[in-house]
Amino acid sequence: MKISARNMIKGKVESVDTGMIMANVKIKIESPDIITAIITKEAAKDLGIKEGEDVVAIVKSTEVMIGKE
Amino acid sequence: MKISARNMIKGKVESVDTGMIMANVKIKIESPDIITAIITKEAAKDLGIKEGEDVVAIVKSTEVMIGKE
Amino acid sequence: MKISARNMIKGKVESVDTGMIMANVKIKIESPDIITAIITKEAAKDLGIKEGEDVVAIVKSTEVMIGKE
Amino acid sequence: MKISARNMIKGKVESVDTGMIMANVKIKIESPDIITAIITKEAAKDLGIKEGEDVVAIVKSTEVMIGKE
Amino acid sequence: MKISARNMIKGKVESVDTGMIMANVKIKIESPDIITAIITKEAAKDLGIKEGEDVVAIVKSTEVMIGKE
Amino acid sequence: MKISARNMIKGKVESVDTGMIMANVKIKIESPDIITAIITKEAAKDLGIKEGEDVVAIVKSTEVMIGKE
Numbered sequence: 001m002k003i004s005a006r007n008m009i010k011g012k013v014e015s016v017d018t019g020m021i022m023a024n025v026k027i028k029i030e031s032p033d034i035i036t037a038i039i040t041k042e043a044a045k046d047l048g049i050k051e052g053e054d055v056v057a058i059v060k061s062t063e064v065m066i067g068k069e
Numbered sequence: 070m071k072i073s074a075r076n077m078i079k080g081k082v083e084s085v086d087t088g089m090i091m092a093n094v095k096i097k098i099e100s101p102d103i104i105t106a107i108i109t110k111e112a113a114k115d116l117g118i119k120e121g122e123d124v125v126a127i128v129k130s131t132e133v134m135i136g137k138e
Numbered sequence: 139m140k141i142s143a144r145n146m147i148k149g150k151v152e153s154v155d156t157g158m159i160m161a162n163v164k165i166k167i168e169s170p171d172i173i174t175a176i177i178t179k180e181a182a183k184d185l186g187i188k189e190g191e192d193v194v195a196i197v198k199s200t201e202v203m204i205g206k207e
Numbered sequence: 208m209k210i211s212a213r214n215m216i217k218g219k220v221e222s223v224d225t226g227m228i229m230a231n232v233k234i235k236i237e238s239p240d241i242i243t244a245i246i247t248k249e250a251a252k253d254l255g256i257k258e259g260e261d262v263v264a265i266v267k268s269t270e271v272m273i274g275k276e
Numbered sequence: 277m278k279i280s281a282r283n284m285i286k287g288k289v290e291s292v293d294t295g296m297i298m299a300n301v302k303i304k305i306e307s308p309d310i311i312t313a314i315i316t317k318e319a320a321k322d323l324g325i326k327e328g329e330d331v332v333a334i335v336k337s338t339e340v341m342i343g344k345e
Numbered sequence: 346m347k348i349s350a351r352n353m354i355k356g357k358v359e360s361v362d363t364g365m366i367m368a369n370v371k372i373k374i375e376s377p378d379i380i381t382a383i384i385t386k387e388a389a390k391d392l393g394i395k396e397g398e399d400v401v402a403i404v405k406s407t408e409v410m411i412g413k414e
Contacts, residue, residue, distance in 0.1 A: 001139065003196060004181035004273040006105035008136065009098075019365030020226030021245065024385060025135060029078075030099035036075035037133035038366065038385060040199055040231060040245060043142035047137045056136035058141060061178055062269045062407045063132035064106035066094060066349040067077065067125035068116045070346065072403060073342040073388035088158030089295030090314065093178060107159065107178060109300060109314060109406055112349035127348060130385055131200045131338045135142040144243035146274065147236075157296030162316060163273060167216075168237035174213035175271035176297065176316060185275045194274035200338045201270035202244035204232060204280040205215065205263035206254045208277065210334060211319035211411040227364030228383065247337055247369060247383060250280035265279060268316055269407045282381035284412065285374075301411060305354075306375035312351035313409035323413045332412035339408035340382035342370060343353065343401035344392045 007059040011035060013051050016044060025049055027057050076128040080104060082120050085113060094118055096126050145197040149173060151189050154182060163187055165195050214266040218242060220258050223251060232256055234264050283335040287311060289327050292320060301325055303333050352404040356380060358396050361389060370394055372402050 011029040023044040027035045035057045049055065080098040092113040096104045104126045118124065149167040161182040165173045173195045187193065218236040225231075230251040234242045242264045256262065287305040299320040303311045311333045325331065356372040359379060368389040372380045380402045394400065 001194070001274045001276050002185050003141070003275075004175075004177040004185060005134070006178060006181060009102055009104075017366060019367070021224060021229040021231050022226070022366040024130070024366050024387070027135070030102075033078055033099075035078075035128075035133060036130040036385065037135050037142070038131045038200070039133075039135055039142040040144060040243065042231070043135070043144060047135060047140050047142060049135060049137070053137065056139070058134040058136050059104075059128050059132060060270070060272055061093070061105040062107045062176070063128060063405070064104060064108075065074070065127040065405055066096070066106050066108055066112070066116060066118060067127050067346045068118070068122065068348075069346050070343045070345050070401070071392050072344075072348070073382075073384040073392060075385060075388060086159060088160070090293060090298040090300050091159040091295070093159050093180070105178065106349075107407070108349040109312065109351060111300070112351060116347050116349055125346070129339070129341055131383070132198070134198055136139045138139050143272070147240055147242075155297060157298070160297040162268070162297050162318070165273070168240075171216055171237075173216075173271060174268040174316065175273050176269045177271075177273055181273070185273060187273065187275070191275065196272040196274050197266050197270060199231070199243040200245045201266060201336070202242060202246075203212070203265040203336055204234070204244050204246055204250070204254060204256065205265050205277045206256070206260065206279075207277050208332070208412045208414050209323050210279070210413075211313075211315040211323055213316060213319060228362060228367040228369050229364070244280075245338070246280040247282060247381065249369070250282060254278050254280060263277070267408070267410055269314070281410070285378055285380075300406070303411070306378075309354055309375075311354075311409060312406040313411050314407045315409075315411055319411070323411060325411065325413070329413065334410040334412050335404055335408060337369070337381040338383045339404060340380060340384075341350070341403040342372070342382050342384055342388070342392060342394060343403050344394070344398065
């Protein structure tokens with residue numbers, strides 16, 4: 001399935017921290033960047049997200065802001 | 070100012086496509102990735118976003134999804 | 139690819155209205171519901187979204203609000 | 208009050224799972240679809256969301272992505 | 277209808293700028309703050325949003341970030 | 346750093362309620378309004394968010410809906 005979200009960045013799961021409802025997943029992309037994704041605990045379980053796995057961080061482009069020094 | 074958004078990825082503006090209300094900004098991060106940001110035309114103008122400039126793509130972590138093959 | 143977004147609703151494209159930067163896509167799901175998706179013009183083109191096609195409306199669960207009479 | 212969010216889908220609360228800060232609410236719409244909403248615990252309490260109740264899932268159209276096989 | 281979105285800020289429409297697909301609505305809340313809302317053109321029309329009208333800016337709490345000097 | 350998010354509302358932290366993964370931060374802006382922000386626990390800690398502090402609530406304009414009586 002192709003999806004309309006424009007941003008798909010490949011990386012590796014660095015850590016998964018699971019709470020009661022949500023999970024905080026750290027994804028290592030190009031060094032030194034880490035992307036943080038907050039997804040539901042059930043999605044983390046459903047996808048079987050574990051440290052060291054190859055995943056893709058997906059972001060809809062309307063959610064991206066820009067900062068400039 | 071520090072902000073709570075967890076994801077800040079440095080890159081360079083690759084292109085700016087401006088419509089009547091919104092603007093589509095392509096940001097080149099680590100090759101070969103390009104991040105697409107949809108921001109208001111007024112924000113693009115206010116920040117003076119132009120090709121070749123150093124910017125930061127900012128994404129709140131609750132907006133990041135995860136995909137897995 | 140499996141994705142973490144919890145909401146995937148099958149439907150048919152009812153109409154595509156394309157602006158300079160964004161596109162408004164109407165997706166018919168179970169009668170009488172229509173889902174409106176605002177995606178980039180480039181995503182609409184890249185996926186080749188046309189009236190009558192089978193698509194899936196995808197929504198991250200942190201984006202769903204609840205209303206109650 | 209009318210609101211600008213384009214997507215309002217009627218359903219029934221199927222389950223409410225409450226954590227410390229967030230709550231995961233499953234809403235049954237047309238069979239076999241279930242919509243997952245992540246809202247604050249306080250909102251779930253404030254609206255008195257309970258299994259079997261009629262609710263409306265509300266989604267701003269800029270939050271809807273499209274997938275296509 | 278009560279909705280789960282935690283943030284409802286009363287204000288007056290200051291301006292409406294309509295594009296092909298989206299509209300940029302400025303809402304004056306307590307002086308000197310202006311809130312900018314990007315909604316679909318169809319929603320702006322459907323609600324009959326016009327300068328000087330009383331409206332409510334609605335924001336889901338998962339969409340609010342925090343900045344600190 | 347300037348950021349593209351159009352909405353920055355100054356306020357004071359009224360309370361911080363921390364869960365396992367997320368934190369619920371109440372920000373008092375002009376009386377009687379309170380803004381609720383759901384951010385990660387790590388962001389709340391990283392910014393050192395505490396009651397009584399001056400902060401800025403930041404919202405991307407594509408996340409603002411409009412309600413009208």
